[in-house]
Amino acid sequence: MNPTSRRILHIAVPSIVSNITVPLLGLVDVTIVGHLGAASYIGAIAIGGMLFNMIYWIFGFLRMGTGGLTAQAYGRHDLQEVSDVLLRSLTLSTALALGLILLQYPIRLIAFACIDASPEIEALATRYFHICIWGAPATLGLYGFIGWFIGMQNSRFPMFIALTQNIVNIAGSLFFVFVLKMKVEGVALGTLIAQYAGLLMAAGLYLTYYKPLRKYLRFRNLLERTALRRFFQVNRDIFLRTLCLVAVTVFFTSRGAAYGDVILAVNTLLMQLFTLFSYIMDGFAYAGEALTGKNIGARNTTELRQTVRHLFGWGIGLSVAFTLLYAIGGKGFLGLLTNDTTVIEASGAYFYWVLAIPLAGFTAFLLDGICIGATATGLMLRSMAVASVSFFALYFEFEHTGGNHALWLAFIVYLALRGILQAVWGRHLLTGTGIR
Known part of the structure; x- marks a missing residue:
C-alpha cells in the first residue's frame, strides 16, 4: 500500500471506530430504561439526550479548532505552541462548561419551552438534565484533548477513550438502575461517571505518553496576543x-x-x-x-x-x-x-x-x-x-x-x-x- 494511504488509514480507521461508538452511549441508556416498564422513561432519556447532543454539538469547535492548530504546530516541530494550544483549549472548555452549569436553569426552561412533552416526561427529563449537566466540564474538556490527540497524528487514544466510556457507562448504568433501583437518575449517573472516566483517561494518557511536553505548559503564554x-x-x-x-x-x-x-x-x-x-x-x-x-x-x-x-x-x-x-x-x-x-x-x-x-x-x-x-x-x-x-x-x-x-x-x-x-x-x- 502507498505510504500516504497508509498514513491516512492509520488515522482514519481508529477515528471511524470512535465515531461508531458515539451513538452507543445514548443507545445503551435507552435500552436500559426500555426495560423499566414505562414509555415515559424512554421519552425522558430521548429528550434529555437530544438536548445535550444539541448543546455539545454547538461546542464542537473546541475539538476542530484545537486539532487544526495543533497539527500545524506539530508539523513545525513547535513543541511550545503544541502545548499552548492544548492549554488554551482546556482553559476555554472549562470556562464554557462552568457557564453551562451556572446557566443550567434558564437553559432547561428555554429548552423545555420549545419541546412539547407530557408533564411526566418533562419531570423525568428534568432530573436527567440536572444530573448530566455536571458532566459538561468532562465532555468539553475531552473535546480539547481529542482534538489535540488528532492534531498530534494520534487517533488511537480517542478510540481507546470512546471504548472505555462505553464500558463504564454500561456497567455504571446497569448497577445504578438494577442494583440500586435509581431508574432515570441511575442512567444519568452512569453517563456522568463515564464522561469523567473518559476525561481522566485522556489526562492519564497525556501525562504518561507526552511527559516531555509537560515542561512547556506555561500559563503566562495563555494571553499571548x-x-x-x-x-x-x-x-x-x-x-x-x-x-x-x-x-x-x-x-x-x-x-x-x-x-x-x-x-x-x-x-x-x-x-x-x-x-x-x-x-x-x-x-x-x-x-x-x-x-x-x-x-x-x-x-x-x-x-x-x-x-x-x-x-x-x-x-x-x-x-x-x-x-x-x-x-x-x-x-x-x-x-x-x-x-x-x-x-x-x-x-x-x-x-x-x-x-x-x-x-x-x-x-x-x-x-x-x-x-x-x-x-x-x-x-x-x-x-x-x-x-x-x-x-x-x-x-x-x-x-x-x-x-x-x-x-x-x-x-x-x-x-x-x-x-x-x-x-x-x-x-x-x-x-x-x-x-x-
Whole structure:
C-alpha cells in the first residue's frame, strides 16, 4: 500500500471506530430504561439526550479548532505552541462548561419551552438534565484533548477513550438502575461517571505518553496576543459554521414533522443511512485534518498534494461503494430499523435521494477536514453560509409543488454546494500553493 494511504488509514480507521461508538452511549441508556416498564422513561432519556447532543454539538469547535492548530504546530516541530494550544483549549472548555452549569436553569426552561412533552416526561427529563449537566466540564474538556490527540497524528487514544466510556457507562448504568433501583437518575449517573472516566483517561494518557511536553505548559503564554487572536478567530468561524449546520438539520427534521408522522418516520430512517456514511467519511476527514495541518506546518507541498490526492481517491471509492450498497441493500437495512410496513412502503418514493448522498456529500466531508487542518475556517464558514441560504431558498421555491421531495432536493444541493464552493475557493489548498 502507498505510504500516504497508509498514513491516512492509520488515522482514519481508529477515528471511524470512535465515531461508531458515539451513538452507543445514548443507545445503551435507552435500552436500559426500555426495560423499566414505562414509555415515559424512554421519552425522558430521548429528550434529555437530544438536548445535550444539541448543546455539545454547538461546542464542537473546541475539538476542530484545537486539532487544526495543533497539527500545524506539530508539523513545525513547535513543541511550545503544541502545548499552548492544548492549554488554551482546556482553559476555554472549562470556562464554557462552568457557564453551562451556572446557566443550567434558564437553559432547561428555554429548552423545555420549545419541546412539547407530557408533564411526566418533562419531570423525568428534568432530573436527567440536572444530573448530566455536571458532566459538561468532562465532555468539553475531552473535546480539547481529542482534538489535540488528532492534531498530534494520534487517533488511537480517542478510540481507546470512546471504548472505555462505553464500558463504564454500561456497567455504571446497569448497577445504578438494577442494583440500586435509581431508574432515570441511575442512567444519568452512569453517563456522568463515564464522561469523567473518559476525561481522566485522556489526562492519564497525556501525562504518561507526552511527559516531555509537560515542561512547556506555561500559563503566562495563555494571553499571548497574536496566538490568542488566531485561536479565537479559528474557533469563532467554526462556531458560526456549526450554527448554520444546526439550523439546516433542525429545519429538515421540523419540516418533515409538518408532513405527518409517516413522512417524519421516513425521513428519520433515511437519514440514518446518511449518518452511517458520515461516520465513515468523518474518519477520513479527521485524517485530512491531521495530515494537512502537519504538512502545512512543515511546509511540505509535495506531501500535501499527495495527501489530498489519496484522500479524494478514498472518497470517490467509498462513495461509489456506498451508493451500490444502498442501492442493493438499503431497503433491507430499513427493515432492520422498523417493521412498520407503512413507513417502509412510503420510503420507496424518497429512497433515490439517499442514493445521491454519497457522491453529493463526500467532497464536503473531506474538504471540511482539509480546511480545519489548514485553519482555513473562514473558507468553511463562507461556503457553509452560502450552502445554507441555498438550502432554505431552494426549499421554499419548490415547497408547494414538491413537498417532502423539495426538502430532500434542497438537502442534496446543500451537501453538494458545500463541497463545490470549498473546492473552488480553496483550490490553493488542494494544489499546495497555499503553503507559505
